[in-house]
Amino acid sequence: MAIQLRTALDVGILPISALHLQATVASDEYIFGQIEGESSYTMEEQVVIDGQGCDRLLGWKVTATIYLINNSMEDLLADLKAIYDDVRTQDGKRLHYVLIELNNKIWNQHADSPWLVKFWVFSEQVSFVYGIESVEVRPRIKITLHGFVPVGQLDTTFIP
């Protein structure tokens, strides 16, 4: 029997530190690095009940809502429009590449970070829409990602 001992130090705090989006193989990859703490993601398991009352895992419904702190709207909206214009040309209007980067360091300082870094990568499985909402007097951009990843097709990279 293998017993893995864990300590409190193994409990990582992993906010979303960056969102990488690439609309098509030929498109530029955009990295949004100023992410609000309120941003969230879920990977909700999709199951069916079998004849014995047990669950069968089929995959995960992926939802991410990303808020950008930075509200120099003109540049951001130009980038988001460029991504969406390319996405519209794709079959199914799904992004070629989505990477949700979790890191407890600022996004561009993790290269030499000893801290835990974890990526969730979704390829050709996630849609992308964006909008603007106001929080009190502050407008912000909201990016919503939706998709479904069947069992066996979740591409994850874990970098300790």
Add this chain to the structure above:
Amino acid sequence: MIALRKSTTKLTPLTFDSGVSSTNQRIVDPLISMPPVAKYLRSSGRTLRARGYQHQLGKYYTYTIVIGADALLEDGSLATFIEEFLSAPYRYISTPSGEDYIEVLHDNDELSPEYISGLAQLPQITLVLSSVEPL
């Protein structure tokens, strides 16, 4: 586990054979495979003087088997095999896998998958089969 086997010729004997190629037989872990249900074939009516009669002509089994999206996701060619199985001249099941084969008919006119949560990636196929031989 259940086995689905298709054949262009009638099988004799009906002893289960685990060595049949995957082109002709698949062993599947179904989402649901309920015990067989007995169905009665009867001739009934009333005479001119209104006396009722009912003659039992025979009895056969029906099998409801649900092939879940998990099995179809694991084996990308399973859906095609099921289509070929249903259109084959002779169809056999072994349920549970290892039991003697039972020749079956397909009781539905169409193979209409159900899509879990409306997702095209998650088809689920329900087979309603009945035994060829009476009990």
